Each structure stands twice: as structure tokens, then as C-alpha cells.
Amino acid sequence: MDTSWWLALLGVVVVALIAALTDGWGRGRKARRGQQRPGGRTRPPGRPTGPRRRPGKLPKRLPQPGEIWWAEVPYEDGPGSKDRPCLVLSVRAEDALVAKITSKWHHDRQGVIPLPPGSVGDAQGRPSFLETDELRDVALWDFRRRVGVADPTVWDQVRHLTN
DSSP states (O other): OOOHHHHHHHHHHHHHHHHHHHHHTTTTOOOOTTOOOOSSOBOOTTSOOGGGSOOOOOOSSOOOTTEEEEEEEEOSSSSOEEEEEEEEEEEOSSEEEEEEEESSOOTTSTTEEEOOTTTTOOTTOOOOEEEEEEEEEEEGGGEEEEEEEOOHHHHHHHHHHHO
């Protein structure tokens, strides 16, 4: 009896198994200890953002000027967006003008205002800074959670800087 075809079949199965394992190697792994993933949820580049995107579900309560919300805020320097806190400056038909809030202090930039602790509803209690020099348009359906109202002193500073 000729067993060469059994050996050939076994070789094909082994090669297919190795290829399947190698192709999936490293997929779905969690970040290793000590490695940090980028903060917030991000959308991949190339995905439309802002008012040009197809409308989704509107929040139960629409954003108002002077309120802090978590929203999908578009990047300034390219496609894509990031889920981040922002201060609503004005609301128009289908979008709102916002100032983004970050946890990084940029001492070299004009128009950065430190916010009081707890302003953005961050569970980790990190310091937050409002960047009034880079305003963004955000579609109303990209707002997901209201945090609260801006501190009156901060709101006065923002109105003075953005007018």
C-alpha cells in the first residue's frame, strides 16, 4: 500500500495549521504591563467626522453654551476624532462650537485655562485644561454625556478670550 499520499496530506495540514497560527499571532492581545493605550476612544483615520457624518442618535438633552460634555471631537490636523470632554461655546442648527479639554498642560500656548478639580467628571481626578485657541465644530449627535456647567469664573474668561 502506498502511504506517500498520506504523508503529503499530513504535510499540507501541518503547513495550513502553521499558517493559521502565524497569521493570528499577536491579535487580540491586551497591552503589556507598563504599556499605556491612548486615552479615550479613538476613531480610525479616514472615517468621516463632524457635521458631514450621517446623523446618529441625538442625546436626550441637547448641549447648551457654558456646559461641559463628553463628545466625539474631531482632530485639527487630520481625519478622525477622539472621545474627550469639551466646553460648548455656541449651538447652531446641527452642530456646536466647542473648546476641547485636555489633561496635558501646554505652557507655551496662549489661551490655555486650568479648570477646577472635578470639572470634567474624570474618575481618576486628573487636572484638566481648557484650550481656547483651537475651537472645533462638533455635530449634535456626537455628544454623548453631559458633565455639568462650567465654573462661572472660567466661563467669563472663555467668553473674553473667544470674542
